[in-house]
Amino acid sequence: MNADLYSGKLVIWKDDRGFGFIQPDDGGKEVFLHISELKDSPRRPRINDTIYYYCTTNSDGKTRAVNASIRGLKKRSEPPLKKPRPGDKPGPKTGLALLLVKLLLLLSLPLAGATHFNWVTGNYWPLLLYPVMSVFTFVLYADDKTRARQKIWRTSEQTLHVCELAGGWPGGYVAQRVLRHKSIKPSYQFEFWLIVVLHQFAWLVWLGFGLK
Structure with missing residues (x-):
């Protein structure tokens, strides 16, 4: 489950x-x-x-x-107070901390690669691209979820993936966890994680065989 x-x-x-x-x-x-x-x-x-x-x-x-x-008959968001037990689902603060840790782990290689790229070439664009595209992609996710609820014209999955490929995948990752959007569709998740792996691999190649 x-x-x-x-x-x-x-x-x-x-x-x-x-x-x-x-x-x-x-x-x-x-x-x-x-x-x-x-x-x-x-x-x-x-x-x-x-x-x-x-x-x-x-x-x-x-x-x-x-x-x-x-909704309105039983609020799962307000469970009875109880002492936490091993295996219990983490609370909001713990969940946010775990999300940040996972995000930092995923970003460790790209950030190291982008920093090295900036040091070798003097080009800072990769370091700028990740945060800018991540914010933009997060906003697209939020807008698409709102459109889904209103049953109006949606942002295409292809557009979301292009933004993720352009460096916005960290924002997409956070949006999936925080907004609960696009997080259970297998085909979408496959393409999303393929993009993440491509970024990791590209920076690994740069760090291993790039200019010294």
């Missing part, structure tokens, strides 16, 4: 059969929901309810919602 909490609108509900489909806020494919995953709900779901849920993947590769709740 994916540890991230998602939300979406219930667009299909067959009450007599006890199942329906959620349209995720990030605009991905509809997610299957069974009534058994709403055990703590004081009422049955209705069309246009906002559903909070976790995701799991069946053996056939299809995604379904688990541990779901209806």
Whole structure:
């Protein structure tokens, strides 16, 4: 089961059969929901309810919602106070710290390469490009998620990937974790991490075989 909490609108509900489909806020494919995953709900779901849920993947590769709740009836964002136990999901501050650590690890090689490139060639553009494109890409992610919720014209995935390839992948990485956008679609994730690997490899080649 994916540890991230998602939300979406219930667009299909067959009450007599006890199942329906959620349209995720990030605009991905509809997610299957069974009534058994709403055990703590004081009422049955209705069309246009906002559903909070976790995701799991069946053996056939299809995604379904688990541990779901209806907004306004049960707030997952305000769980009862309890002592933390080993294995508990980290809180907001801990989660932010882990995100920063992971981001710094991913950036260590590109930053080292860009710094070396600047020292050898006097060209500072790679050092400038990463933060500028990251901010721009983060804004594109946020705008696309808003458009997905409003069901209006979306930013194409190709455009997002071009911005990531141009140096904005750190901003895309943060947006995926903070905004919960484009973070569960396998094909998108494959292309995103391919871009990250290409950047890592390019700087590794530069550091290993570039000008001294």
